[in-house]
Amino acid sequence: MPTIRVLQVEDSELDAELVLAELDADGIPHEARLVDDEAGYLAALNEFHPHIVLSDLSVPGFSGQRALELLRANDEDLPFIFVSATLGEEAAIKALRNGATDYILKQNPVRLASAVRRALVEADARKANRRAEADLIRAQRFESLAMLAGGLSHDLRNLLQPLLLAGDSLRDYQGDPRLMRLGNLVRDCGKRGLEMVHSMLSFARGARRAERVRVGTLMSAFGLLMQGSVPRSVVMDLAIDDPELAFEGNHTELQQCLLNLCLNAIQAMPDGGNLRIETSQQRLAEDFFLAEEEPCAGHYLRISVIDSGPGMDQAVLEHLFEPFFTTKEAGTGLGLVSCKRIVASHGGVMRVDSKPGDGTRFDLYIPLDELEADAAAPDDMQSLEGAAERVLVVVEEAGQLSLLSDMLDAYGYQAHASQSGTAALQWIEAGGLPDLVLLDADMNLFTGVRTLAALVDQGYRGGVVLLARPDTPPDLQELPPLDNLVLVDKPVETAALLRAVRKALDDTADCG
Known part of the structure; x- marks a missing residue:
């Protein structure tokens, strides 16, 4: 005891x-x-x-x-x-x-000791029950939050879809600078809204989950988190080398790591200073890694947090990542330990460079997939144009259906719009089989998967582009194997959709 x-x-x-x-x-x-x-x-x-x-x-x-x-x-x-x-x-x-x-x-103090023992055991049991009840209530709240976030994300994606497509369409009016500027504005607003949806879903889920993290989305959402936390005396600067760069990771954990580092930097500059968060790509050799680290040479994303604060001496640096070590009057010292754990869980490493009077720099190295030769190349929109292929577009929401059809028409396809699975089947009976079917997976009365199954029963064997929410992928169990099925996350951008359409059509031609 x-x-x-x-x-x-x-x-x-x-x-x-x-x-x-x-x-x-x-x-x-x-x-x-x-x-x-x-x-x-x-x-x-x-x-x-x-x-x-x-x-x-x-x-x-x-x-x-x-x-x-x-x-x-x-x-x-x-x-x-x-x-x-x-x-x-x-x-x-x-x-x-x-x-x-x-x-x-x-x-008569004979039972005093037994009363003390029993009282302590019962007190511990009550505290444990209270903690369990509090954990249950917290879990229920987070579950409700996740359900709410999921429902909101579905509605927000539907609202953002027209912004992304309409923005791309307006940008194509190269002879009118005003329409091009308006197109850029509309598209940027749509993309910013989509990043906020991703951030909301990631926070609500909370649990460690591998997902595709886009650097631009991560840093934009982090910038929103930092609003209100940066005093006027501190100038914060975000410098993103490649916003479209993506890797496997977890939005929430990485935001937590950056938040810890930036708040530490702000606290180290009570009289003001400069705080810079920048990203770049680095190729690390095996000799970069320390003895206690597993060497893994390759292509890495480097996220740097740089401040102009007072810096740290060697005595502090030697203990920096020890649990409970802190230079603050009130603090647990667990922030940097947590950051190192998060980076390690992504397969990466951390480095710190600091000298008294010369500020502090933290570098987070996150491994990247080996880049494909054509992955970073900008889209050649002319190569994505159609040759009058017939595309059956099946989307319930009228505004999205109109925008998708108009966009396909503008790029050389013959788009035929159907607002339900039943209407799509009727169109096939009257007009024959199309070259490609583009469906929304989230239709209410007759889902995209059920519509596709019915089309296959009617003899359709062509390419399929299925628009789906990334957080709730469609159940394809009731479908026969389809060689030319391309899944596209909603809301979709023009270039991504045209690539998917072209791929499905080309794959179908190759199979034929």
Whole structure:
């Protein structure tokens, strides 16, 4: 049994020693503090942090009832046992009703030790139950938040889809600078909204989850998180080398890591300064890694947090990543340990460079997939144009259906719009099989998958582009194997959609 702290409210030192002798006789290790007035009692509660209070009922100028009342005003669980020679049956019942844990008569202290043991066990059980209840309530709240975020993301994606497509269409009016500027604005607003949806979903889910992280999305969402946390005396600058660069990771954990580093930097510059967060790509050789790190040469994303603060000396740097080490007056020192764990969970490493008077720089190295030769090449929109191929577009929402059809028409395809699966089947019966089918997976009455299954039953074997939410991919179990099915995340951008259409058509031609 660990040592317990016993606070005694007693005006007789002899009686107090007799009480502690009972604990000694039962082998209960303890540390005791004796008080006999209200001021000393309150001070002991705040400074001594007792595990249990043993109190006489009557103390000159003070009372056990008052001691119990003061304790229960702030702590419902701390055990409180009356140890008194004057406690009658009626007073004992009243004491228990007022929140006392037990009562012991001084003239019969035999069961004092067992009462103390039982009180401590019951207090621990109550605290554990409260923690479990709080964890359950917190889990239920997060579950509700995740459900709400999922529902909102679906609605927001539908709202953002027209912005992305309309923005791309307006940008094509190269002869009218005003329309091009308007197109850029509309498209940028749509992309910013989509990044906020991704950030909201990532936060709501909370759990460690591998996902495709785009650098631009990560840094834009982080910039929103930092709004309001950066004082006017600190100038924060975000410099993103390649916003479209993507890697496998977790938005929430990386944002937490960056938040810890930036808040530390801000606290290190109470009189103001410069804070810069920048990204770049680096190729690391095996000799870059430390002895305790597993060498893994390759292509890495480097995220740097650089401040112009006072810097750190070598003595501080040597202990920087030790648990509970901190240079702050109030702090746990766990922030950097957490950052290092997050980076390591992504397969990466951390570095720090700091000197007194020369600021501090933290570099996070996150491994990247090997880049394909054509992955970073800009889209040649002419190569994505159609040759009058017939595309059946099946989308329930009228605005999106119109925009998708108009966009395909503008790029040389013959788009045929159907607002439901039933209408699509009727169109096929009247007009024959199309060259490609583009469907929304989230239609209500006749889902995209069910519509596609019905089309296959009608003899359709061409290419398929299925628009789906990335957080809830469609169930394709009821479909036969399809060689030319391309899944595209919603909301879709013009270039991504045209690439998917071209791929599905080309794959179908190759199979034929």
